[in-house]
Amino acid sequence: MKFTVPIGPQHPALKEPISLRMTLEGEVIRDADIRLGYNHRGLEKLAEEKTWLQNIYVTERICGICSHSHATCYTQGVEKLMEIEPPKRGIYLRFLVAELERVHSHLLWLGVAGHEAGFDTFFMYTWRDREVVMDILEMVSGNRVHYAINTLGGVRRDIDDLQKKKILDSLDFLRRRSEFYFKIGANEPSFVARIAGVGRLSKEDALALCAVGPTARASDISQDVRKDDPYGMYAEVPFEVATATSCDVLGRVVVRVKELMQSYNIIEFLLKNLPDGPVAVRAPRRAKPNEVVSRYEAPRGENIHYIKSNGTDKPERLKVRAPTLANYPATVVMLRNGFIADIPLIFAAIDPCICCAERAVVLVDGRSGEEKIVLMSELRKQAHERWKKAPLKKDAVWPF
Amino acid sequence: MNDTEIIEKAKALLGDKVLEVSNPALRRIFMKVDSKDLLKAVQVLKDDLGFAYVATISGLDGGEDFEIIYHFANAFSQLNLRTQVPKTNPHVESICAVIPGAILYERELQDMFGLVVDHIPDSRRLVLPDDWPAGNYPLRKDWKYERPPEKIPGEKS
Amino acid sequence: MAILKPLLYIFVYPGVIFLFVYSTFCEWFDRKVYARLQNRMGPTHTGRWGILQPVADFIKLLAKEDIVPERADKTLFTLLPVVGIAAVSTAMMLLPVWHYNVANSSPNSFSGDIIVLLYILTLPTLVFFLAAWSSTSFFSTIGGARVLTMLFGYEVPLFLAVLSPAIMAGSWRLAEIAAFYQHKPLLLLPNIIGFVVSVICLQAKLERTPFDIPHAETEIVGGTFTEYSGKKLALFRLMTDVEMVAGSGLIAAVFLGGFPGGVILGFVNFVVKTLLIIFLLTLIRALTSRIRIDQVISFSWKYLAPLAVLQLLITIVLKGFVR
Numbered sequence: 017m018k019f020t021v022p023i024g025p026q027h028p029a030l031k032e033p034i035s036l037r038m039t040l041e042g043e044v045i046r047d048a049d050i051r052l053g054y055n056h057r058g059l060e061k062l063a064e065e066k067t068w069l070q071n072i073y074v075t076e077r078i079c080g081i082c083s084h085s086h087a088t089c090y091t092q093g094v095e096k097l098m099e100i101e102p103p104k105r106g107i108y109l110r111f112l113v114a115e116l117e118r119v120h121s122h123l124l125w126l127g128v129a130g131h132e133a134g135f136d137t138f139f140m141y142t143w144r145d146r147e148v149v150m151d152i153l154e155m156v157s158g159n160r161v162h163y164a165i166n167t168l169g170g171v172r173r174d175i176d177d178l179q180k181k182k183i184l185d186s187l188d189f190l191r192r193r194s195e196f197y198f199k200i201g202a203n204e205p206s207f208v209a210r211i212a213g214v215g216r217l218s219k220e221d222a223l224a225l226c227a228v229g230p231t232a233r234a235s236d237i238s239q240d241v242r243k244d245d246p247y248g249m250y251a252e253v254p255f256e257v258a259t260a261t262s263c264d265v266l267g268r269v270v271v272r273v274k275e276l277m278q279s280y281n282i283i284e285f286l287l288k289n290l291p292d293g294p295v296a297v298r299a300p301r302r303a304k305p306n307e308v309v310s311r312y313e314a315p316r317g318e319n320i321h322y323i324k325s326n327g328t329d330k331p332e333r334l335k336v337r338a339p340t341l342a343n344y345p346a347t348v349v350m351l352r353n354g355f356i357a358d359i360p361l362i363f364a365a366i367d368p369c370i371c372c373a374e375r376a377v378v379l380v381d382g383r384s385g386e387e388k389i390v391l392m393s394e395l396r397k398q399a400h401e402r403w404k405k406a407p408l409k410k411d412a413v414w415p416f
Numbered sequence: 417m418n419d420t421e422i423i424e425k426a427k428a429l430l431g432d433k434v435l436e437v438s439n440p441a442l443r444r445i446f447m448k449v450d451s452k453d454l455l456k457a458v459q460v461l462k463d464d465l466g467f468a469y470v471a472t473i474s475g476l477d478g479g480e481d482f483e484i485i486y487h488f489a490n491a492f493s494q495l496n497l498r499t500q501v502p503k504t505n506p507h508v509e510s511i512c513a514v515i516p517g518a519i520l521y522e523r524e525l526q527d528m529f530g531l532v533v534d535h536i537p538d539s540r541r542l543v544l545p546d547d548w549p550a551g552n553y554p555l556r557k558d559w560k561y562e563r564p565p566e567k568i569p570g571e572k573s
Numbered sequence: 574m575a576i577l578k579p580l581l582y583i584f585v586y587p588g589v590i591f592l593f594v595y596s597t598f599c600e601w602f603d604r605k606v607y608a609r610l611q612n613r614m615g616p617t618h619t620g621r622w623g624i625l626q627p628v629a630d631f632i633k634l635l636a637k638e639d640i641v642p643e644r645a646d647k648t649l650f651t652l653l654p655v656v657g658i659a660a661v662s663t664a665m666m667l668l669p670v671w672h673y674n675v676a677n678s679s680p681n682s683f684s685g686d687i688i689v690l691l692y693i694l695t696l697p698t699l700v701f702f703l704a705a706w707s708s709t710s711f712f713s714t715i716g717g718a719r720v721l722t723m724l725f726g727y728e729v730p731l732f733l734a735v736l737s738p739a740i741m742a743g744s745w746r747l748a749e750i751a752a753f754y755q756h757k758p759l760l761l762l763p764n765i766i767g768f769v770v771s772v773i774c775l776q777a778k779l780e781r782t783p784f785d786i787p788h789a790e791t792e793i794v795g796g797t798f799t800e801y802s803g804k805k806l807a808l809f810r811l812m813t814d815v816e817m818v819a820g821s822g823l824i825a826a827v828f829l830g831g832f833p834g835g836v837i838l839g840f841v842n843f844v845v846k847t848l849l850i851i852f853l854l855t856l857i858r859a860l861t862s863r864i865r866i867d868q869v870i871s872f873s874w875k876y877l878a879p880l881a882v883l884q885l886l887i888t889i890v891l892k893g894f895v896r
Contacts, residue, residue, distance in 0.1 A: 021711050028790045043866065053543045061554050061561070096441070132791045134782050134863025140611040206783050206861040209868055226469050226517030244491050245443050309444060309487060309496060320487060322474045337472035345517050356715060357865045360791040394547070
């Protein structure tokens, strides 16, 4: 017996709205379809009406977890358009925050993976230790989520020696904890039983479907923008690209924990080699007509911004591609022939960050069992009719 | 394989199909082909130059025509394949036959610019709501959003 | 006096009042230990150390809107929580707490009551399954199928493990089994495998991590209870708590030597021993992640069932030496 189960747009496993429609045969998924658009904010259109500087803060709000990624990707693109070179200290600080953000994002993801697998203790512990990174970020930038540290031509805040020392001290603690989590994630029998061999994505599929980030790296594709196309100061920083050959959720956990270790090393390198000097240069208000493609390795994969200027103080076009969108086609392949129990894990394993759009509500008719997708306008109409028919509240004044 | 080698090889393989090519920065190549040669060019890029990964597809409203930019990347470089279609007849061939991972970007292109992607495997809307009025394409330059006047139920007029 | 004693037994201790108070306490204990193991505070607000939190939750749920799905079988849907709570409360009555006499059998302690108790403890599973099917939601249906699938996994090892001490004691009566082990406490040691197996099976029976598959919230929303709300959900939650107390009471009676010492000392015995078992259950819950339904079945039949059979063999061989 085949039947379709809607997972989302509202579902306990999904923290953001997206609709996965699963065609099931018993406990086995035969097909999956992803519908997007519950969260579309028309940001690319909005960006065309804002100035170069305002757009930093617009792009920062694309995502709550990798806010720095989008802002940095945009900023380094615009700096190329304006032909300005940020000072070295500014670059170092910018990517210090970037690596701290990667640490916080990966720790967050580890916790979410534990929660989706029903391992709440793991979730509580990783999130407790994530607070250490959040505190560092707050100390460096003044904010916990939207750091707002980027500006055109550098960064907005400097750090002093005391802060530097505090970050280095916290790194020791984080390293120890991450090693512990690696031990648990790769050894706890019930957890490994849940994630090993689940959500297989072969190397060929990952290549054909253009998977990015840890999803691709867990399928043994050594793809990392920081290595392939070094931006900022990554050409001078020693680090390795973490890959895994197991092509499953376990591989994605391993890749992320390995990346955590690499990030700690990068942070240590950046702090120990922090050059002196100013943190920012003045940026012009306008950019010459030109176009630029800016790439950035966000915690979830490659961010790419295409920016075109037309000589004014506003962009002609800003195209944003978030890494999660690139991983959706691969997710459908991963879900096929899996179990229902694996849906949250597989879906969480791409670390979804939903920021794209469409509005629909699925209603199931109580009597006939007929399922239909109702448009928002239709739903509003129904609600309006119902409101009209409601006898008592009809004459009430809104708000009550 | 560096940028000049890639450009040389692409020119050799595609011949006069390459309309213009530039290399404004390290690891950034911009190349232009005619829209009818697009599929062939993508095939060559994928098979012979290793550009199997399409990062995204950007659309651009250039007044008279639409410009479509396919952003490819491999381990050595980043290549942007540009093509143009007239606004009066906005048809472009789907590249999903060569690179299946491009499907979502092509659907987004259809939504946002009103381009028609021929032979696309799945032409449903991606980001716009299902009750979005037909003929409205948000990222076209002449499209302006008009917010409907807000009506509060029970409000005194 | 002859009437007063059974009335006290049914209504005060270990009857309805004690049962409900103690089961909410056990839920608090479970939640608090679980929270401390996770580096959290757990309930703190209601009552001293949050001890009244489960009661507050219960009252809050009673006050919530009660929704019955239109397509659901309404009678069944409404009746099931009551049937469930009746079944687990009856199970509690059969534990040898104080009102029994080893020499004579009585309605709450008779030869074969261990079988009846095990049977009654199976009823909640069927109630869960019927509740899931009668609510006709996708998620409930999947949850219901999972409840039954899991039943085939843990039920046989549980029966085998719990019955082997009974074979050793040579009785099918809980009071006699407990008395036998109170007389020869050293014989409890060979039953250690059976104890471990039955604690794991009880965990599966109570549908707690790693066996919370039928209502895994990240997979199938509320699973069995997706459509339940208000009073009915409150009753189901209470039922799970009572089942936890009754199940750990059964294991304590069989494996830990029962609850000797009359009313007062027996009461202390009961509380300490059941809390010990609940603590073990909480430990398992905190230290594992949820496994898949196919893994539950293979785990039960690959490890639990052979271990239970091994326990049975040990018991039979030992019995030859003891007598």
